[in-house]
Amino acid sequence: MSTDSPNRQDPEETARRSIGARRNPASQEAILDAAEAVLEEGGIAGFSIEAVARRARAGKPTIYRWWPHRTALMLDVYKRFKNAKAFPDTGSLRGDLVSFLGDHLLGFWHGSLCGTVYRAVVAEAQTDQEAAKVLNAYHDERMAHSVQIVDRAKSRGEVPQDTDGELIIGLVVSYAWHKLLLGQVEEAMEKVPRVVEVILKGVPGYRG
Amino acid sequence: MSTDSPNRQDPEETARRSIGARRNPASQEAILDAAEAVLEEGGIAGFSIEAVARRARAGKPTIYRWWPHRTALMLDVYKRFKNAKAFPDTGSLRGDLVSFLGDHLLGFWHGSLCGTVYRAVVAEAQTDQEAAKVLNAYHDERMAHSVQIVDRAKSRGEVPQDTDGELIIGLVVSYAWHKLLLGQVEEAMEKVPRVVEVILKGVPGYRG
Amino acid sequence: MSTDSPNRQDPEETARRSIGARRNPASQEAILDAAEAVLEEGGIAGFSIEAVARRARAGKPTIYRWWPHRTALMLDVYKRFKNAKAFPDTGSLRGDLVSFLGDHLLGFWHGSLCGTVYRAVVAEAQTDQEAAKVLNAYHDERMAHSVQIVDRAKSRGEVPQDTDGELIIGLVVSYAWHKLLLGQVEEAMEKVPRVVEVILKGVPGYRG
Amino acid sequence: MSTDSPNRQDPEETARRSIGARRNPASQEAILDAAEAVLEEGGIAGFSIEAVARRARAGKPTIYRWWPHRTALMLDVYKRFKNAKAFPDTGSLRGDLVSFLGDHLLGFWHGSLCGTVYRAVVAEAQTDQEAAKVLNAYHDERMAHSVQIVDRAKSRGEVPQDTDGELIIGLVVSYAWHKLLLGQVEEAMEKVPRVVEVILKGVPGYRG
DNA sequence: GCGTAACCGAGACGGTACGTCGGGTCTTCCG
DNA sequence: CGGAAGACCCGACGTACCGTCTCGGTTACGC
Helix, strand or coil: CCCCCCCCCCCCCCCCCCCCCCCCHHHHHHHHHHHHHHHHHHCCCCCCHHHHHHHHCCCHHHHHHHCCCHHHHHHHHHHHHCCCCCCCCCCCHHHHHHHHHHHHHHHHHCCCHHHHHHHHHHHHHHHCHHHHHHHHHHHHHHHHHHCHHHHHHHHHCCCCCCCCHHHHHHHHHHHHHHHHHCCCHHHHHHCHHHHHHHHHHCCCCCCC | CCCCCCCCCCCCCCCCCCCCCCCCHHHHHHHHHHHHHHHHHHCCCCCCHHHHHHHHCCCHHHHHHHCCCHHHHHHHHHHHHCCCCCCCCCCCHHHHHHHHHHHHHHHHHCCCHHHHHHHHHHHHHHHCHHHHHHHHHHHHHHHHHHCHHHHHHHHHCCCCCCCCHHHHHHHHHHHHHHHHHCCCHHHHHHCHHHHHHHHHHCCCCCCC | CCCCCCCCCCCCCCCCCCCCCCCCHHHHHHHHHHHHHHHHHHCCCCCCHHHHHHHHCCCHHHHHHHCCCHHHHHHHHHHHHCCCCCCCCCCCHHHHHHHHHHHHHHHHHCCCHHHHHHHHHHHHHHHCHHHHHHHHHHHHHHHHHHCHHHHHHHHHCCCCCCCCHHHHHHHHHHHHHHHHHCCCHHHHHHCHHHHHHHHHHCCCCCCC | CCCCCCCCCCCCCCCCCCCCCCCCHHHHHHHHHHHHHHHHHHCCCCCCHHHHHHHHCCCHHHHHHHCCCHHHHHHHHHHHHCCCCCCCCCCCHHHHHHHHHHHHHHHHHCCCHHHHHHHHHHHHHHHCHHHHHHHHHHHHHHHHHHCHHHHHHHHHCCCCCCCCHHHHHHHHHHHHHHHHHCCCHHHHHHCHHHHHHHHHHCCCCCCC
């Protein structure tokens, strides 16, 4: 991903220049690469527009021109990872949810930079009004996409037609968020089947 | 809570002084009051040690002396609200969970400053390693306290003795966090009974 | 000198902005003006980068960008006064030295801000290693310039060719420094002719 | 001098206590020792009341009680060195002045801590009004003492009775100050005889 | 012989200033 | 017109000392 900019740190490299009155894709790539690298090296705390600009050998205004907020930039970094987004149909709701929670959420965040990026975006959204909007929009879009899992279950007849898909997916996503933000992604991955089980069938042995 | 310091903004008020080689409670109160006020007026974005110091008419070093991080200060502000912490025994696990989620978590965060403070703490923990430790410690302590709800249900015979209380409480807390961090506390409050229902009894009509 | 910035204290004045990727002369002028004003009002003790920045409506980093030390800034203030630096040729070594000591050193320092600035620079150089270097460099440069007085005397035939100009000028400068740093510039001015006389002809009536 | 407090850095040493309603000489000694040590280790820049108090294991008020200014403290440190203050009578004014400048001033300042202390005092006097008074008083007292050199020369018949002793001594002291404050004490020591020669007999070969 | 006054250490207090970092804006110059 | 470069103002960061104050304890002196 960032392999196409091997000499970024070389200050003697011939600078990118304007390519006329239009967006220079090389600059955008370099900036995203730099953002990624900065996040990897310095973590969330070390992430700043200044640092990205330095690293990308770009001017700050160039970044601000195309990304209004740090958040927008982070989300773009995040999205570069999120290309294989189709949820595989495992044939059952339980399987789909286990895969969704274990692979698509926790597994995706675990280890890689993605978890860090997403944590940063969420954190930013608490501080900045604009960031919150961006995050909410992204979240809504992903939710709308993810309820397909429940829709598939409906068409299979596993759940009634009036099942509240958002609530179920919401519970799963909530669990993932919670563990991500507490830095407990790894521990959470072991519990995935039990979590899905509780959501689907309730507390085992509950007599209410 | 902060009503006992009515003249804080009066610059002519006789300044607080040292009361010897020990912590001055008046200063600590004033700082917490100021932190609260700053959060109320400026939100998370406007919260800074400088602003708190100015407002409290205190020196920055006095703040840093007693609170190593912004997070520690925020958590102390948060804790001042959290005095009535006993969970009322409603007589049933369902009732207890509804009360816990609806009153103790969402209800507590809703409207008041608490939600803002907690959001800020969570956000800070994403950025700062030390803050994360502080938040995790607090979270663990609250979790340990909250599983009492499930323990009570066990003694009532509502759930088996080997029920994983942490998982159940964890799901409830996760849901609350998620909604808090998305700024959807109010919307979430309506769904409380249905959320509890799903956690206790699973997806209605699920045939797995 | 600072008369061209009459409204500096008006906070409603439109702020200076960047004029591109190069030093903004207006800012530099404003900072020097402010430094001068701060020194005038608060004396050496009141002189701080913070105060200058406040007064100049400039950011501290802008000052630190261009002047690494307080000393460098003070020396620049000092130099703004030192434009008419030619020593008038009075036709005799005695006359030149009297003029040098009385007009160029003591007279220049007397009353005006210059004495204060120079005292500050010297004081700073005692504390700060970097400041000492800056002061020494300036001092060497001035000394090299001032020995011209003796050189002229040599070409006039007043003194032998092997006369140690530095020693003579050094004695004169030493006397001025001493009186400046003791706050006795005014008293010293009366003694100028006698001091020069002793340096040139020795202690009157000495039989050694 | 400071050898009588060998365990100063041992924190387990039993602390000094009050010895009743009077000054504790042990504390005063410890503070002067500490001041000396701090100056030796950190130079002028590292000298602060805090540092001295820490080092002396004394309370800041104890220092402020007995020395109103940093300057007063420094001067006391300085004076501890200045016990052998008698000027040896070398039998001639030239010899006395060479000894005074070379041994009593430059030689005394050279290498040892004294030069540092005196530089600090002079620097402080530029900033602080009170310090200036203290320094002036000390300077006047030393001057009054030093003119004895010229008085002796008068009684020897080397110079006329109306010779301005202060001016001559002043020139010598000025030269020493100048070199001290420029950090050129060592270089200056070589020039001592020539400086005295010029002061006594004027510029060699001058025909005015 | 007992209160009290002054000293001692310790360290917190409100402050000021330090020097640095980053934010977001602006302008110039080059292609 | 895009893009780099970098200066601009601003504000917050966390630290070091400042000089003052109050404390609890200790000792010597005067009543």
